[in-house]
Amino acid sequence: MRTLVGSIGYRNLRDHSAPFEVLDELARTDLGPDVVIEDISYNPVAVVQWLESLDDAARFSRMVLVASVERAGRAPGVVTVREWDRVLPSDEAIQQAITEAVTGIIALDNTLVIAGYFRALPPHVSIVEIQPLEHSFGAELSAPVRQGVSQAVARIRDLTMTGEATA
């Protein structure tokens, strides 16, 4: 199963930049020839166009997206893995996401919504989220997120090898 592991985030934003640490660690691992690691932290319209431009042999069957996302009720460093259910928001919200994309904003939700709307996503899309703690400018990760990075790496390796994440 040809798989894309993609990071989405801002660099030098402490815990919000954890996805890049995850990708760097994965890049040092042999994930096999069918796994492509790519930073897709850019305009989702262009991400759609890139995915659509791939020829049949290069197309992905699975996508694993990793991002730092703050959600209520989660402890810092917690890693969650879920499958995207492909339910799209209203047209107004989709246009809102595209407007943001056009102005250079990078956000996991926008990439999902826009790529989903244009049917550019592969059949299986897994989302790996790390709950951030520190939001200030800088390169250093907080201690819990540092641990979360190792956990995220392990779970993405499982996903790419078996298609399932360990609990």
Place this chain on the structure above:
Amino acid sequence: MCFKNLPVEFDDQGQPFLREGIPDPYTAAAAPADVPIQLTPDQVEDLIRRNGHIKSVNFDPVTRVAGALAFHALADFKERRVLEARSVATLFRGYEVIMVGRDPRDAIYITSRACGVCGGVHSTCSALATEMAIGCVPPPLGVLIRNLALALEFLYDHPLHLHLLAGPDYSAAIVEPTNPALFARAKTASAPRRDAHGYATIAALMEDLNPLSGRLYVEALHMTRLAREAYVLICGKYPHPQTIVPGGMSSTITLTVMNEMFVRLSQFFDYSKKITGIWDDLTDFFYDADPKYKEVGSRRANLVDSGIFDHPDAYDATYDNAGAWGNRRWATPGAIVDGELRTTDLHAINMGLEEFVEHSYYEEWTGGGQRQRFASDPVGKPLSPYHPWNKITKPRPQGQSWKEKYTWDTAPRWDRLSMEGGCYARLWNTAVAQKLPANAFIEATGHSLKVRVPRGALPEMELEWHVPRVWNAFERNRARAHCVAFTTMVAMNNWMAAMDRLKNGDTRTSTPFEIPRTGEQRGVGFWGAGRGYLTHHLVLDRGAVSNYQILTPSTWNASPTDRWGQPGPYEEAVINTPLLEETTDPREFRGIDILRAIRSFDPCMPCTTHIHSDAGVITREVNTCACGVDG
């Protein structure tokens, strides 16, 4: 006289010198004369207290994303006008800090990430700054291919802005509910340029501007796909190129690559005719329907541009000759004040730059015994202590206060004036300066720019952009549409020149270089983004970056009010915007005229500020339902 507000004068030979006999001339210089002044917070409080019909209106966020650009306005719903406006960048711009201590080559990749849309322009600008600092001149084919790459990036940006960001504000889906009478008029208004774009009425055109479903919206996406494909042929990846280097391009250019590029580029011939016809017709329709639309987004025609697209026979990467090679560019550099072109000299443009932080979350870097690092540029022309080569980025987060500090953006000024950047400054300078290289497609008349676009499915057409008499949101969009035609034909000229070189066996696209490990060097990349003005100022110390300063178009446009009370361009444009939306109930107010004003600048907030500092702002709650693999 190039400067009217800076303490700089010129001798008989035209050489600038600092006004003499004043101990601290830049500090002592008088406030700029005849500029608009923002209301003070005390005046605003008094107005609100005395008038029930004056309300605060907050647009958070204008670009509809949490954490990028917020906008505060004080609207008088009785007089239907805006009294006060404040542009707020809520993200910290940290790229200058990141760059310090690094190898300058890192800047090509690091600054590209300053934006999720226009990475190539930052990469190129940093390559130009580095090649100036180290003395590396790209070969002619490298210059031509670099021009082509960036023209293609603009052909991605302009349709995206016009029909995915600004276009929906003029679509049936927005005009009908906000201005029903206007839309009723559009149904019977014929479109004069039907032959170019195919629409019989303005209403039909507005229907196809509808977001997601409109044909013009979908077509713009298709055109960006073509531009991206052509860009990738020479840059490897979009939007973050892999082949831009100091001294040229690392791409291998063959006739096959050039032919594949032409297949895509030529599809912009007809699109240029169509998109200029659309925005000419839309603009004329709104003006005819209500002349007050000429005031939407209006401000003084103060524009600055660093020029772009070098001529391979002129560009030598030196600061000394920047005035000369700048004037040989396909888009002439320039500073326009109140509609008059003051200069096209890159030295004068550079000398006039200053950045102020009175209302920004940064500490002052001047005063307190701080020595001004550079009193002059590399050829001895005076520089302000507030010039980017002298600036030190000292972030200082604190609470928001209109009286004190309220934004992460700084206040760049040229000759102490609030200037705007935009691709339209490219047209304006080039049209008026009449310094274009000889060519078959583009002609500068002194008051207009004529672009002859070859035949496609549509016949050959001569498109003419006129220097506007008024400067407002509509003219920004109209000019951006004409920039599609201008950029296409600049690309065509460079494509033809590159083909000539290849046919003659000249395939060299880059010059080898080494980063000097001793001494201090300075460089500046004078370039442009799809959105206009772009400079990277660089200082190297023993091979490492000791100062790096980026000025983007949105840094200029979103800038706050300055130390003299002069508002930034967004602020000024919104203050001048009449509220023409057909509603008497402030609760139903959508602020469409204000949004049209701001979006006409093509706001690019990540370019302005890059990184946020407040907790939990960038990410939003997920807006799609998901079931976890975790169960």
